[in-house]
Amino acid sequence: MAVVTMSLEFVQYPAQGEHKATVIWLHGLGDSGDGFLPVASQLGLPAELGVKFIFPHAPVQPVTINGGMEMRSWYDIKSLDLDKRADEQGVRESAYLVEQLIDQEVESGIPANKIILAGFSQGGVISLHLAPRYKHKLAGVMALSTYMCVPEKLANEAVQRDLNIFMAHGRQDNVVPFEAGKHAFDVLSTHNMEVSWQDYPMAHQVCMQELQAIAQWLVTRLS
Secondary structure, eight states: OOOOOOOOOEEEEOOSSSOOEEEEEEOOTTOOHHHHTTHHHHTOOOGGGOEEEEEEOOOEEEEGGGTTEEEEOSSOOOOSSHHHHSOHHHHHHHHHHHHHHHHHHHHTTOOGGGEEEEEETHHHHHHHHHGGGSSSOOSEEEEESOOOSSGGGHHHHOSOOSOEEEEEEETTOSSSOHHHHHHHHHHHHHTTOEEEEEEESOSSSOOHHHHHHHHHHHHHHHO
């Protein structure tokens, strides 16, 4: 892997009261951390949980399928074929950058079992790639409208094999096919991960019913 010297910029939503837990939430292609920032207050989590939200901005880079246009992207997309869609080197480099954010939270006194790694679409790919390979077991992973990079390598590379993972997908998703999400669910389940699956009558987005389910799951994982 190439040496990565940069660090991620981010926006954050502070804990309401004493900081006891952290959610790191990764956006999708072409978005930024600001895109999901409003969700933190919409979830209405109990103040006593002390949850801080961090919304990193992906690096700006050319994206092949968009004619080489530069935009915020966790990795290049050279093909829409699912087995080639996620650029493995780019995924690993972004996962390293996100790992640094997690490390900073741990070093600040938030234990790994009070940290959630979340991601939508491209961000979900990074979350599903990093969490099983991270040196500490996290409180959970939230993977929304997403898929997996190199699922065939999970068996040899995973060091955390009993993660709790919340997955959700739109049945009318025309960006990341519903079947791609289900395939990721099947792979993770086969590796004995504790995976829950939710699907909704929506496209490539997040809906209110989904946010309600996310809030309940976060309360359960962080209480």
